[in-house]
Amino acid sequence: MSNISLILKQFSRSVLLIAGFAILGFSARAQGDAAKGEGIFKANCTACHKLDQKMTGPALGPVITADTDDKWLTKWIQNNKALIAAGDAKAVKVYNDNQQGNMTVFATLSDGDVANVLAYVRTEYKAMQEKAKAAPATAAAADSGPSNLVIFGLIAVIVIAFIVILLLNKVIGTLERLLLNKKGLAVEEVEVDDKAAARKAEFKKLLKNKKLVGFFIVCAVICGGSWQWVTLWNTNVHTGYQPVQPIKFPHDLHAGVMKIECQYCHAGAFKSKNATIPSLNVCMNCHKSVDRRMDASAPSTEIAKIYTALGYDPATTKYDSTKAKPVQWIRIHNLPDLAYFNHSQHTKVGGLKCQTCHGPVETMQEVYQYSPLTMKWCIQCHKRTEVNYKGNAYYDNMIQVHDKIKRGEKVTAAALGGIECGKCHY
């Protein structure tokens, strides 16, 4: 018996030893290269590849872990176009499997460089997988803010406690009355009635006091009047309006941190009446490659709403237009039909910044209406703004016409733009 266990012990020890050496040797080789490979990978590959996700190119982690033919991989990375042109069956298959997308030729990478990159991809992907296995438990633990249920539960407990206190008070009251009744002290109730009657009489007396009544009426009129004034003043004025949008688009992140200009998305602001709400293809210019915040471990649910609205599947990077459903943004700045406003006139000709009217949007996580958009507000600005007439053909023409008038020459309506289409057909 002891013999067998001894043999087993020795056997397992030697197996462990060999395995240990093998792992040590392998990881030592891989890690030594991986550190160098990381720099090369980040400088050359990350524009198109991620390790665990399909981006422009396929997810490299699983591909390179599964494919152990390093010689072929090296050839492919150094000059994939030559391989495809030469008709290499595997290369052509990869090319066609990825919608004939092109990969940059990296002729400058040496065999050693490529080996380093491969080592980096394999070790890093392995580490990522192990991390992913360990992550779910911690992620679940981290997400433990006070839920709605807890808050409602607390409110319910407080309400119930309040009701119990009220009931107990009533019970105590009746018990006390019973006790007093037993002692034959019912006389007190008559006294109470007297007190009530006295109070009533006093109240009637007060009602007859004209000064007091007048005082209260004046108070009510002042109160109601000022309420009415403020209400009328704010009717149709939407300053501060901040509706909940279907997608929580953070302007502070896009325009503030990323410094993307307003008209990147609102491309109409400089060339049309409307600033335009961007269509979702504009979102996808970036969000094809970005599905989460940089430090987040899971994809953002808000960005996922873009994908759902487009019928886009991030796993296959394919669109299904039959599943598409437009996002219904809620309009914040809304001029009534009686007023005509043109964005390009103000931004292009007037040279106004967007922030002049829309406020510090680059700091707003959730956009609200900054300006009142009332007629008074428009007129105030129009009264104060100095016109820059230099280099503006419209004013050049105006000055010419004025000179004509001064010289006593004939001036037609056409000279002042009277036959422009928009004068009649607007």
Added chain:
Amino acid sequence: MLAMNKFKILGAAVITVTVSLFVTSCKDKRSTGWEYAPNMYEHIAYDPDQKNPNFKDGKTAQLPPKGTTPVGFVRFDYPNGNEGYEKASAEVKNMMAITDKNLADGKALFITFCAPCHGAEGQGDGEVTKHGFPPPPSYSKGNSSRGGAMKDLTDGKIYHTITYGVNAMGSYASQLNPDERWKVVMYVHHLQTL
């Protein structure tokens, strides 16, 4: 007695005004508040970004019918893909005059629409790449994924890429009209020499 009353009335008036101001000023930010004649705010005419029950897909903004060319647009009949790209490279030339004004316009458009990724100098170091967005290659030093150096990109190739996008870059056809695209092409040629 009367003076006392006056004082009281004045005090009460001040309190009521402040209280009513306070009450009416704390309004719900999720609501537009009271509206008079709201039919002037809810247009009868449809805005391009509104829903519209008259169309099958419920949108007001419809695509132009197939095969039509909007006024002021020049057709670009080179399909998306490698063949169209090479064909455009061989056949399409920028017909717009290289003037200071066009170059300045091109620069302004480039700064707005391209610089977030490509960087103001076209080196592929725009602001978003500093926050983890995959950086594009430099116009002057990088290599194109479709072969050749970025500095050798032709008019047709750049125009084709702006129109259809490539790799991580999306199509800019909805943001830039053909004239604007040519101005950007002009400016990119300048960046290729940096």
